[in-house]
Amino acid sequence: MRRLGSKLVRIMSYAVLRDRPAEDQMAEGRFARLREITKRFADAGVQAVHENCSNYGGMGWTYTLRLLENVPGLKLVFDTANPVGTRDYASGDPAKMQSSWEFYEHVREHVAYVHVKDARFVELTDGTFNTCEYTWPGEGDGDVRRIVADLVDRGYDGGFSMEPHLGVVFHEAGSETEGESRYRTYVEYGRRFAKLLAECGVDTSRLA
Numbered sequence: 001m002r003r004l005g006s007k008l009v010r011i012m013s014y015a016v017l018r019d020r021p022a023e024d025q026m027a028e029g030r031f032a033r034l035r036e037i038t039k040r041f042a043d044a045g046v047q048a049v050h051e052n053c054s055n056y057g058g059m060g061w062t063y064t065l066r067l068l069e070n071v072p073g074l075k076l077v078f079d080t081a082n083p084v085g086t087r088d089y090a091s092g093d094p095a096k097m098q099s100s101w102e103f104y105e106h107v108r109e110h111v112a113y114v115h116v117k118d119a120r121f122v123e124l125t126d127g128t129f130n131t132c133e134y135t136w137p138g139e140g141d142g143d144v145r146r147i148v149a150d151l152v153d154r155g156y157d158g159g160f161s162m163e164p165h166l167g168v169v170f171h172e173a174g175s176e177t178e179g180e181s182r183y184r185t186y187v188e189y190g191r192r193f194a195k196l197l198a199e200c201g202v203d204t205s206r207l208a
Contacts, residue, residue, distance in 0.1 A: 013056040022089040031070040059089040061106040081117035081142040085132040101143040134165040
């Protein structure tokens, strides 16, 4: 990473233990391991950033804040759509999903990078992830526009990366390969996100 000039590395806080209640997730053991991981990266000049995915920190903003309190030097990469299909463990209601805006609002001071993804919740499942329908940026329940606008207003100077999770959108049998269609889907996602950025006050002329 040093040879490549990489400054950030995404890490996780280990999977949710589904045979244990939310308040008994072996948190101290997680913190101890993550302190060591974060320190090793910091010693090499690399910033560790934690993603709110299907892991301890992703169980809700209260869990992420507790993680930050116990792992000095750790920062966040915030995924706008992950809360949409993730149970709100702090609520005690197994059918309640998280709010992307509420999660972001409580952790935004620690965000160093953003994954742009959008989705609508569909249904509960027994698996790691509940079923979601992924959408173009700003068209789902991930509060993408509101979060991006707030980041811009607050002078955010970190990066964005697109993580569409969309299937093949343009594919027509016989006209192009699936790979070509996926490429066009990604390019279109980028165009739409660039438009959203411009609407939020970002100078996107250099993206043309």
